[in-house]
Amino acid sequence: MATGYVVILSLLAGVVGFTTSITGMSNAAQWDASNLYAASASSLITWSLTLLAMGFACKEIEIGWSGTTLRALEAVLITVSGSQLFGMIAIHAGIEELSRYGGGRV
Template sequence: MGSSGAKPATFFFLFVNLVLYLIITIIASWLVNHGIQDSLEQASVLSIPARIFPIYYPFGNMATAYVVIFSLLAGVVGFTTSLTGMSHAAQWNASDLYAASASSLITWSFTLLAMGFACKEIDIGWSGSTLRVLEVALNIVYGTQLLGMIAIHAGIEELSRYRGGIV
């Protein structure tokens, strides 16, 4: 099959993303649980706009709920995509790499959305240490997901060259 330089890079980035998305999912799940437990008594004294969102966070600011919910969504989708992407990359044929490419693009979009809310939370003001860890993990996984997508596309290009342009 020739030199397969993109395959080890793809596995590396998918494994790093798997670990990072697992960390994001764990932290965001803990934050959702913490928010649900404290919301009944804490949110009852808030004004109407703040009471509309069902989860109130006594830490952070008004963007915290959005960061946590979208981080949880990005973490679950990213973990699943990284796990299935490793399976697709193990096959290393065009159809599996196209499936990995499409799912990694969707995951990157969710991660970009969560990172955008995290940047807004940073812009608004103060956040606790757990939220800072979540924000840093989102910023790191945004870059590694992008590099993983590039590695998958390099693998598709490599297969295309190896088979004479027929994928």
């Protein structure tokens, strides 16, 4: 069963996601090209870890041996991966806007 992998990867993705959020807010507040690229790279790493945990969660749902607590964790993982995708798209849109206007402060 994939329960151990789901729990370990979701904890790892949570810790990495928390640190990415803190540093990403600082990088996005400065709004220049190098800081937005750093925020983009760290959000991509966090999103990939969350997708890996979500993949194991989907496998666990397919097996069907999960309790209510694990089902709640799986639902949260699926929701968080969608919201992280939205945040990544917003950062990439900011990079594109910044590069369109000459690479300086907008």
